[in-house]
Amino acid sequence: MSKFLSFLRTYLTKHSRIVVPLVVFTGIISARITFPQVMQDFQFKIFDRFQMMKPRPHIASPVLIVDIDDQSLFKMGQWPWPRTYLAELVRRLQAAGAAAVVFDIVFAEADRTSPDNILSLWPKSPQLDAVQATISALPDHDKAFADALKEAPAVMGFPLTAAPNAARPKIKSGFGYAGPIPSGTLTTFWGAVPNLDLFEDAAQGIGTFTILADPDGIIRRVPLILSLADKIYPALPLEALRVAQKASNYIIKSVGGSGEAGSEENSGIVSIKTGNFVIPTDERGQLWLYDTGHVPERFLPVWKIFSQDFDTSVIDGKIIFLGTSAAGLKDIRATPLNPVTAGVEIHAQLAEQILNGQYLLRPDWAAGAEFLYLAVFGLMLIVIMNTAPAVWCAVIGLGAILFSIIFSWYAYESLHWLLDPVFPSISTLVIYLTSSLVHFLHTEFERRQIRNAFSRYMSPALVRKLAENPDQLKLGGxxxxxxxxxxxxxxxxxxxxxxxxxxxxxxxxxxxxxxxxxxxxxxxxxxxxxxxxxxxxxxxxxxxxxxxxxxxxxxxxxxxxxxxxxxxxxxxxxxxxxxxxxxxxxxxxxxxxxxxxxxxxxxxxxxxxxxxxxxxxxxxxxxxxxxxxxxxxxxxxxxxxxxxxxxxxxxxxxxxxxxxxxxxxLLGGPEYAADETFRKLVNLNQEMLLAYRARQWDEASLKAQACISLLQPQDFLNSLYALYLSRMIFFKTNAPPPDWDGITVFTEK
Incomplete structure (x- = not known):
């Protein structure tokens, strides 16, 4: 075990430039899988920033909000108004040619101002008894409202609740399916607060106005169909479009249907069709809010409809959403561009997006593509960091980050796709910084090793130069x-x-x-x-x-x-x-x-x-x-x-x-080489060697003596010429062989 640990420690130290970035890379991948919500929060912030930089342009469309605003409440009285007011409002809108009258309001209780209901609130008295029969004979406000709804293309809204109850609003449309029934992928609730039965019976459409915010409180996606226990209901803007087109049903297309690749186990929604509109959604049937921000031209105060000089042409052919922007009525939501958006404006924006074909999409392949980009480029960067020069590594790393950001912006601006530039960019930066840090530490370790190894054998200046450029050291031979x-x-x-x-x-x-x-x-x-x-x-x-x-x-x-x-x-x-x-x-x-x-x-x-x-x-x-x-x-x-x-x-x-x-x-440097005596010595020495190698012993001896005459008595060169004189004396009496070439051969080390 100790040998294995020693081997592992040695291996990891030797290959730390690869191992450490790989560990960090694995941690990044694991974080993406383990903490998807954290990663999604980063994504959403960037997607919000995209919309802030370039909001959806507001295009005139047949959608109008009739607003119960603060001025209307001041002019017409506090809310709730008698249902006779609402009945009159519906009749006027219907007469003006509204394509649909959509209520972002629920009427779950009877009108307390109806004659029968108001009698119960008054104390018993002879005067009340005298008029009770007359008052009871007056028209019921709720019935008057229902009668008006029956004559108009009305759509009633209702909220869904997480708390279970037995209430089940009526369903006015049919549902067809191209592919598996997607009940398991829908946003599901277990309770509802429906409208009164006479209103539901009178209306041509019923849809839920429930909108769910993301964990940070911002509404970015709105489900177009939702599940109440085992029943499916359309969202309010979707039902408004159906009624406006006089369509009777919806076709929900899922993965695995009509050529869409997939299986029943993966039966996410692809699109929803109603009338002439095919609406692309995410797998949960949600539509991304492509926000314009607040647009005043989208609103018409209620009180103006009751004015004598009201121009009814502004209503003709439009889908009318009736809701409130009054802060006191508490229907205020946050969107990417506006932290105080009226809920009814969100429904109106979704209807506009569908009518104008202005969709913001997060393609179903986006997460996989982002993951693949991160995996492939992350591994490539780790390899490149160990092979390419530091400058090129920085250029490549920065290029990858810029490509991710620029391509994501291009996808948003031109294709209206939402692709995440944050996680790939941050991951690339972390991998680059980690690799750079490991390289720095490894280089410092090499430099320290070099300093320790060579400081006793080389000058400090050379050691410093070698430590600064360790690549110049080739230890392998x-x-x-x-x-x-x-x-x-x-x-x-x-x-x-x-x-x-x-x-x-x-x-x-x-x-x-x-x-x-x-x-x-x-x-x-x-x-x-x-x-x-x-x-x-x-x-x-x-x-x-x-x-x-x-x-x-x-x-x-x-x-x-x-x-x-x-x-x-x-x-x-x-x-x-x-x-x-x-x-x-x-x-x-x-x-x-x-x-x-x-x-x-x-x-x-x-x-x-x-x-x-x-x-x-x-x-x-x-x-x-x-x-x-x-x-x-x-x-x-x-x-x-x-x-x-x-x-x-x-x-x-x-x-x-x-x-x-x-x-x-070697006798000296350039200074001594220029000395006149030395130059004479060089010439005489060369003449001596030539005579010696030519076997001219007497001539060589004379030249050796001449060399000695140029030297001081203590000069060590005297020993050299004494050696040659002794050789020449020896060769005079012991002639070298005929093939002797003047080379001295040493037979011992």
């Missing part, structure tokens, strides 16, 4: 041109015997600290310490086109610092009383192709370099003892520092290599 450096204290075994253990530790720290500082100062990377030896290299992990010069400059500075260090400690004694030894260091430098990267095992590895050029650099360091020089460099290194002071010393073959290499000693 690569072949590239490198300059490799080896240094070693000559005679270290003998020197170490003079020190006590604690003195030796202090001595090594004092020696290696400035040597390391010089390498780092010249942009080198410390590979390893091997006792008194140091291995370093240039041109990795960061590219350095001046790697040869940097390595040579470091070697020269090391020799200078070493001379200063020796001079500083000259004459000092060790704890044993012995004089402190003089330290000499040999340095080998070579340039060539090598493999650099993490080397080692799974348990332990280090950033190192391997190759033939590395081995040659180590051999060069060992040859400094033989040639008596401080620094030996290879030919490729010498070519990279042509302006430095270097001197060819031999052509050699080392053990295990068949190819001869030309070696040089």
């Amino acid at each position: 690569e072949i590239k041109e490198m300059t490799v450096f080896f240094s070693d204290i000559r005679g270290f075994t003998t020197i170490s015997e003079a020190f006590k253990p604690e003195e030796l530790t202090t001595f090594m720290n004092e020696y290696l600290t400035p040597l390391t500082a010089n390498i780092l100062q010249h942009e080198g990377t410390i590979d390893k310490y091997i006792g008194d030896a140091v291995m370093a290299f240039w041109n990795a992990p960061l590219d350095n086109p001046r790697h040869g010069k940097c390595a040579c400059r470091a070697a020269l500075d090391i020799q200078t610092r070493l001379n200063e260090w020796n001079a500083k400690h000259q004459g000092s004694l060790l704890a044993s009383g012995a004089p402190r030894p003089w330290i000499k260091t040999g340095i080998g430098i070579n340039t060539g192709e090598a493999c650099v990267g993490n080397m080692g095992s799974e348990q332990r590895f280090s950033y190192s370099v391997l190759g033939d050029s590395v081995n040659l650099a180590a051999r060069f360091e060992g040859l400094t003892k033989i040639y008596g020089v401080n620094i030996i460099i290879g030919e490729q290194t010498q070519q990279s520092i042509s302006d430095f002071a270097s001197l060819e010393i031999d052509v050699i073959k080392v053990k295990g290599k068949n190819q001869a290499v030309r070696i040089f000693t």
